[in-house]
Amino acid sequence: DAKTTQPPSMDCAEGRAANLPCNHSTISGNEYVYWYRQIHSQGPQYIIHGLKNNETNEMASLIITEDRKSSTLILPHATLRDTAVYYCIVRLNSGGGADGLTFGKGTHLIIQP
Amino acid sequence: DSGVTQTPKHLITATGQRVTLRCSPRSGDLSVYWYQQSLDQGLQFLIQYYNGEERAKGNILERFSAQQFPDLHSELNLSSLELGDSALYFCASSARLAGEGEQYFGPGTRLTVT
Numbered sequence: 001d002a003k004t005t006q007p008p009s010m011d012c013a014e015g016r017a018a019n020l021p022c023n024h025s026t027i028s029g030n031e032y033v034y035w036y037r038q039i040h041s042q043g044p045q046y047i048i049h050g051l052k053n054n055e056t057n058e059m060a061s062l063i064i065t066e067d068r069k070s071s072t073l074i075l076p077h078a079t080l081r082d083t084a085v086y087y088c089i090v091r092l093n094s095g096g097g098a099d100g101l102t103f104g105k106g107t108h109l110i111i112q113p
Numbered sequence: 114d115s116g117v118t119q120t121p122k123h124l125i126t127a128t129g130q131r132v133t134l135r136c137s138p139r140s141g142d143l144s145v146y147w148y149q150q151s152l153d154q155g156l157q158f159l160i161q162y163y164n165g166e167e168r169a170k171g172n173i174l175e176r177f178s179a180q181q182f183p184d185l186h187s188e189l190n191l192s193s194l195e196l197g198d199s200a201l202y203f204c205a206s207s208a209r210l211a212g213e214g215e216q217y218f219g220p221g222t223r224l225t226v227t
Contacts, residue, residue: 034214043115043203043218044156087156091214099169100146100158101216 004088009108018075020107022088025069032093033064035073036101037084044087044103047073083111116140117219119204125225131192134222138185138206144168145187146207146216147179151200162187194226 005023012018024033034049048055048062050071055062061074075082087106116139126132138145147159149172158171162181173179176194181187191198201223205216 032214038156041201041221041223043117043205043220045115046215046217049214089214093214099144099161100148100171101156101214102158103156105155 004090004104006086006088006104006107008105009110011110011112012075012078014080014111014113015077018078018082018109018111020073020075020086020088020109021070022073023070024088024090027068027090028092030092031090033062033068033071034089034091034101035060035062036087036089036103037082038087038106039081039084047086078109078111080111080113082109084109115217115219117204117206117217119202119219119222121222122220123223123225125227126194127227128194128196130194130226131190132194132224134189134191134202134204134224136187136189136204136206136219138187138204139208139217142206142208142217143185144207144209145181145185146205147173147187147189148203148205148218149200150203150221151197154200156203159189191224196226199224199226 035047036044038044050062064071085106118137120135143164146161150156159173161169179189201221203221205218207216
């Protein structure tokens with residue numbers, strides 16, 4: 001799986017959009033970008049994933065650059081409950097090999113009241 | 114609530130002992146994954162089972178083993194415990210064999226080895 005780089009921490013004001021960047025310059029053509037978050041020692045929570053196109057669900061939006069070397073997770077109206085560590089993960093979705101997720105250090109997003 | 118359950122929530126035991134952690138996947142999910150989260154190593158994938166068979170191994174120690182039963186629940190056995198095995202242990206499940214990457218995590222078991 002390709003390596004990802006994320007800022008260690010970010011602040012965002014409550015009610016504003018939180019934009020979390022992720023660099024994955026060595027991503028290959030068939031690797032997906034996944035985002036998870038972990039709220040203080042709880043189990044990680046799946047947020048969203050994408051391959052090439054931008055994606056949106058009830059939790060967030062994922063913007064992937066045209067060259068696919070970076071992406072941004074957008075939480076449109078951040079609340080205090082969005083304070084968590086956010087992990088960007090790049091992985092293949094084909095069979096074979098180790099299928100566990102590879103978590104890096106992630107970005108600690110702190111939502112300020 | 115992810116639908117994945119883990120028991121016990123907390124476990125305190127002594128070095129050299131053996132413990133068993135239990136996981137019930139979401140209804141219908143055939144894949145179960147085990148992860149360890151410690152302060153110094155972060156979240157690490159240990160092992161995956163699919164429909165009763167081992168499918169993938171990560172950084173799992175030889176002292177650790179797992180199995181998945183016909184009813185799809187899974188157990189992680191940790192033996193000859195050391196202080197460094199103190200960690201949060203998470204179980205996750207997914208609907209697909211090789212994973213679309215959407216894994217649903219349980220609340221974890223916090224293991225303390227004294």
